[in-house]
Amino acid sequence: MNKLKSPADAISAIKSGMTIGIGGWGPRRKPMALIRELLRSDVSDLTVVAYGGADVGQLCAAGKVKKVIFAFVSLDFIPLEPGFRKARESGAIEVTEIDEGMMLLGLRAAAWRIPFIPTNIGLGTDVIVNAPEIKVIDSPYDDKAWVAMPALKLDVALIHANRADRRGNCQITSPDLYMDDWFARAAEQTIVSCEELVETEFFHAGDEARSVHWERSQTSAVVHIPGGAHPSSCSPHYGHDVGAFKAYATAIAEGGFSDYQREVIGASEADYQRSAGGLEKIQALPLPVY
Amino acid sequence: MSDLEANDAAPYSLAELMVVAASRAFGAEGEVLATGIGALPRLAASLSMLTDNPDLMMTDSEAWLLSTPNPISGRSATTAQAQECWMGFSRIFDNVWSGRRHAMVGPTQIDRFGQANISALGGNYQQPKVQMLGVRGFPGNSISHANSFFVPAHSKRVFVDGECDVVASIGYNPARLPKGYQLDDIDIRLIITNLCVMDFGGTDHAVRLVSLHPGVSLQEVLDNTGFELQVDGEPAVTAAPTAEQLRLIAELDPANLRSRQLKDNPPGVRAA
Numbered sequence: 001m002n003k004l005k006s007p008a009d010a011i012s013a014i015k016s017g018m019t020i021g022i023g024g025w026g027p028r029r030k031p032m033a034l035i036r037e038l039l040r041s042d043v044s045d046l047t048v049v050a051y052g053g054a055d056v057g058q059l060c061a062a063g064k065v066k067k068v069i070f071a072f073v074s075l076d077f078i079p080l081e082p083g084f085r086k087a088r089e090s091g092a093i094e095v096t097e098i099d100e101g102m103m104l105l106g107l108r109a110a111a112w113r114i115p116f117i118p119t120n121i122g123l124g125t126d127v128i129v130n131a132p133e134i135k136v137i138d139s140p141y142d143d144k145a146w147v148a149m150p151a152l153k154l155d156v157a158l159i160h161a162n163r164a165d166r167r168g169n170c171q172i173t174s175p176d177l178y179m180d181d182w183f184a185r186a187a188e189q190t191i192v193s194c195e196e197l198v199e200t201e202f203f204h205a206g207d208e209a210r211s212v213h214w215e216r217s218q219t220s221a222v223v224h225i226p227g228g229a230h231p232s233s234c235s236p237h238y239g240h241d242v243g244a245f246k247a248y249a250t251a252i253a254e255g256g257f258s259d260y261q262r263e264v265i266g267a268s269e270a271d272y273q274r275s276a277g278g279l280e281k282i283q284a285l286p287l288p289v290y
Numbered sequence: 291m292s293d294l295e296a297n298d299a300a301p302y303s304l305a306e307l308m309v310v311a312a313s314r315a316f317g318a319e320g321e322v323l324a325t326g327i328g329a330l331p332r333l334a335a336s337l338s339m340l341t342d343n344p345d346l347m348m349t350d351s352e353a354w355l356l357s358t359p360n361p362i363s364g365r366s367a368t369t370a371q372a373q374e375c376w377m378g379f380s381r382i383f384d385n386v387w388s389g390r391r392h393a394m395v396g397p398t399q400i401d402r403f404g405q406a407n408i409s410a411l412g413g414n415y416q417q418p419k420v421q422m423l424g425v426r427g428f429p430g431n432s433i434s435h436a437n438s439f440f441v442p443a444h445s446k447r448v449f450v451d452g453e454c455d456v457v458a459s460i461g462y463n464p465a466r467l468p469k470g471y472q473l474d475d476i477d478i479r480l481i482i483t484n485l486c487v488m489d490f491g492g493t494d495h496a497v498r499l500v501s502l503h504p505g506v507s508l509q510e511v512l513d514n515t516g517f518e519l520q521v522d523g524e525p526a527v528t529a530a531p532t533a534e535q536l537r538l539i540a541e542l543d544p545a546n547l548r549s550r551q552l553k554d555n556p557p558g559v560r561a562a
Contacts, residue, residue: 025379071424071425071427072424072425072426073423074423079422079423080421080422085421089418089419089421095416097415097424099428099430100426100427101383101386101387101430104380119430120433120468121430121434123433124457124460124461124471124476125405125425125428125432125458126457126458127425127458130415142470144468144469145470145471175354175378176352176379177378177380182380287367289367290352
C-alpha cells in the first residue's frame, strides 16, 4: 500500500466540525507544515486536542477552532502562547481544560475502544467543576470517588516524525516520542509528515525498527516535508527557531494574523520556507539545551 | 560543619539562601523523582542530590534520568551527561501516579488551603481575564505525590485572600475533599519565598511560619500574606548556606543564571 500524499491531498481528509489531535509537545516536534496546510484550507469549527504550542495558537488565531481540549498551550520560552491567549481572553473559543495525564488517559481510552478510564486526577480541583461533562463516579471495588476520564476519540491525528516509509512505518528518533503513539492510536485517520522518506529496507538494519512506535495500520497518510516541524524543534534534526516564534508573537500582538498568514505562511510550504530563510537554515538551527 | 566554618562562608545571595532552604525539601525523600520547575528549584533538587540525598532521581529536563545532575547553565547540546534510564514524558506520568515523586513548582496563586493556580486569572472559564498556562500537571501531581512551592516574590497577589481564581491543584480544603479521602492524604510540604519558609504544619494543616530569612521581620511577612499565617513562638532564622553548598551551587550554575532569577539579585542577609 502506498500512503504517500501531497500535503493538500492528505489534509483534505479533515472536514469542518471534526475533532483533530496534534502530536508533539509545546514548541517540540509539532507537525507545523500540516497545520499550515490546514490554515490554507477552508476547514473550520474544529475541536483540537493537543499538548499545545503554536499549532493550537495559529489555528485559534485563524478562526479555525470551535473548541480546544487542553492542559496547557505554551511555547516554553514564551510561556503564554499568544494566539491561544488572545482567543481565550476574547471568549472566542470553547474549552475543556484537563490535566496533562488526563489527556493521556483519554487518548488511551479511545485507542483501547473503552468509554473511560478511572483516575483520581482532577479530584478536589476546578477541572471537574468547570467541565461537568467529565463525570465523577463510584467504584465497584472501594468507597472512594473516581474521575471517569472519557475517551478522547479523534477523527484525525497529525504527527511529525523523523522518518517514514510509503507503507506508513514511522520512526521517531527524537529522545521523546511524547504521546504521539497514543494520538495515532486514538484517531480514525493519522496523517504523518516526515523529515526523511525512506525505503522499508531502511528499518531492517540494526535496531532502527526499535524506534517505530506504532504499527503502519495506524498510519493513513505519509507526507514528505523536510523542515516540516519548523518553527518547533525536531530533534535530532534541528532545534526550535526563537526568531520565528518571536515574529509570530509580534504579529499576534499587533493584531495582524491575517498579514502573518499572507506574508509568512504563504500559499505553499515552499513559500513558507522561503520566508523562514530556506530549508538549509532550518536544518542548521541548533538543538536546545535544557 | 561547625558554626565557625559557616560564618566563614563567603557572602551569599538571597537566591542562594532560597536554593539551600528549598533543597531541604528533598533531603529525607529517599529514592523519588525530584522535579524542580525553574532555575532555582532545579538547583535546589540538584544540590540535595549532591549532598544529603544521593538516592534522589532527576531528569535532564528532557527525556533521561541522570545519575548525577546536569549543570543548569553553561552546557552545550553535545556535552555528555550521566544518563541512566529513558524517561520520556509518558513515563513521567507512570512515575507521578506511582507516588514516587516530589515536585517543587512556582504557582501564580496559592491560597490558605495550599490550593494553587497556574491556569488563568479573573473572568470566568469561558473568558478569563488573563489566560496563563493552563492547569498542566497540577491536578495529577497534587493528588499523587508530595509537592512544595517556590515563590520568588512573596505578596498578597500570590498568597491570596479566599480561594485561587482557578483551583488547579488539590489542597487541604475540607469543602473540596473527595469522597473517601482524608486531609492527611494530601501531601504539601514546604513553601520557600524570598521572605521566609513556611509549611502546612499548623492547626488542621494551616500554613505555618517555619523561619524568616535573615533581616526579614515577621510583620513584613504578615503584611504580604493574604491569609492568616500561624506563628508558633519566636520565629527561627533561615540557616545560611555553608561554604560547601555555595561551592556546589556555583559548580551547578557556572553561568550564574541564579543571579537573574530575583529582582535586583538581593544579598542573602538584608541590610539593617
